[in-house]
Amino acid sequence: MKRPTLKDVAKAASVSTAAVSYVLNGKHEKVSGETLERINNVIKSLNYVPDYSARSLVKNQSRLIGIVIPQTEKHAQLILENPWYSEIISGIEGKLRKYGYHLLLSGVNQGESYLDLLIQRNLDGAIIMGIYPEEFYEGLKKIKIPIVLIDSYINDSYFYRIGIDDEYGGYLATKYLIDRGHTNIGMITGAIRREGVVEKRFLGYKRAIRESNLFYNPDYVFEDSMSYDHGVAAGHRIASAFPEITAVFATADMIAFGLIKSFTDEGIRTPDDISVIGFDDVFMSRMFLPPLTTVRQDIKKKGVIAAERLLSLIGEAGDDDNGQSEDLRETILPLEIVERGTVIRRGNGQSLTETEHGRG
Amino acid sequence: MKRPTLKDVAKAASVSTAAVSYVLNGKHEKVSGETLERINNVIKSLNYVPDYSARSLVKNQSRLIGIVIPQTEKHAQLILENPWYSEIISGIEGKLRKYGYHLLLSGVNQGESYLDLLIQRNLDGAIIMGIYPEEFYEGLKKIKIPIVLIDSYINDSYFYRIGIDDEYGGYLATKYLIDRGHTNIGMITGAIRREGVVEKRFLGYKRAIRESNLFYNPDYVFEDSMSYDHGVAAGHRIASAFPEITAVFATADMIAFGLIKSFTDEGIRTPDDISVIGFDDVFMSRMFLPPLTTVRQDIKKKGVIAAERLLSLIGEAGDDDNGQSEDLRETILPLEIVERGTVIRRGNGQSLTETEHGRG
């Protein structure tokens, strides 16, 4: 009752293993119609399924795609808690499975051992999220495997990248607040790292402020982590130390949720007392109360496109590229502001002349 | 510049491949200290990493664990959007990686092809979430692979199960509302399927009602899907057709969010006008405004335990079981109500005598 092998099938159909292999791989031109049918019958009756390990060994490809998710050092746990990742993975998985590829999901801290994994498991490609040390990317290049980077600003034409214009996003959000009469605008954000998305959004924030001839106050940017908790902490800090701030740009929706929560606890109402704009438009942003005004990117689509790009690199023609050969190295997805309930026009009310520089 | 193989290492160290294999697999007793060192040096200098495909082929094990996530038929997309899954996967991944296992994540619809995958890829085990057709489980049993079922009520001692007492959870939630003076209690839920968690929670709901000598009204249970959207729809329906309902039990936090949202849109305040209790305590429940009162289960722990159980089944002693050999086939995790801001005692206020049977 052992699992049948290709050899068993060959014997039962009284053909060579080569013939069986041919039909398994759809090389029908190598096999006559009659034997084809015979072999197929045996396969079915024996319940034969090919062994990927063996196949992988000889073909040197695994039909496995690696997905890399950054992992906090503290918790040694995936950042999956951030719904952003869930959404993008959902997009990736859907596409990949359609083409017979499977997902190898790994949390990665500093890149370290992932390179070995890539080699050991013969991965056919990888989709990488997050920012890692220089050496990681160098290692990636050495292993000659198709790589798609999501939200990375690594300036190396070796890699294929899917992203958004984060600088513009930051600008958009900030400008949106400025246009609504806000002049003291805080920014709450994760770590501003060299060439990371956050840095770009920060740049956009500053550009909007300067362009409008407002004063850029470094004290108004609260940098820590892309987390709910940071939002909470920053919210309390703003409430107690910066009453003049009337609007904040959170560089992630999760941060915005934390902000609003702590504002609420402090008795500051959103948007009546302070406006908040987020970034991402994760699934739950529209569920939040009040629904979050935010800079929307199509997260799931990002995943789908990343998967398509990878497939086409592997040679599976997964790209629904309509002929136009744009520069495939870099795909920038559009951004838009979705207006919901957390931003209000300042000066809309009555008492603002009285307490011009603050919420009171 | 090809990737070095074990054979290359052997040659460079002028030993046989067997010796190299021994040190790779930590069989140090087979290799003298001197050669051990020499081999290790060569491995390092050649940057050698073993090929899992080959190893897998001969050892007939892959160090790969399958994770099965149910998938909606419509969207052919993972249900990852539900943060519940993200959290549990996060728990699983953390544990498994520590032991050198990797995660193969798949969305599965009706079970169909997953059985083949299990065989093809030589998976060492699988963790299965969701409910599938009978044949799927039959197939699972035939392939003799360690399987851990999460939240399943399949009554078959072949499988190892991790879950909670859903009936009790439903009872707990409903009783909590009853104890706070509510008598007309709605239940909003996903599909009540044979032997599913939802059915159990439903049973608990009914038990609590009967036990308190209240009238069980089938019209008060809104069955559709475990989704935010269903919550929204049900909320509107309750607002327009069932003004006498003063509290609802949502069998998933996601549903509760939808409910509260639609109540808000209808001008019904939570908890002042209607109380809502959820189930799960997903990460975002405490972030919600108002923070959601809910039946808490430790989702991440569920994942960790599932992983541990699987590891110990595989023989990796991943179980931190402190000696007691309870019935490992079934692990029931505790449940507790976390009181936050969405349930209020009825009759607490003043006007309730006036409009005794309704919100007004």
Added chain:
DNA sequence: TCACCCTTTGAAAACACTTTCATAACAGTA
């Protein structure tokens, strides 16, 4: 010095496939 035993080593088979290449079979043509 020899026999014996224990440790260390290496040759080779096995794992389940793919693919190349040679051959067999066959029909068609001169």
Added chain:
DNA sequence: TACTGTTATGAAAGTGTTTTCAAAGGGTGA
């Protein structure tokens, strides 16, 4: 009938490991 060309088939080599088993090596005791 012999030759050519085409197609269908199968033998065998190769893929990178693990593991068994036999042999070599080295020490010990007599």
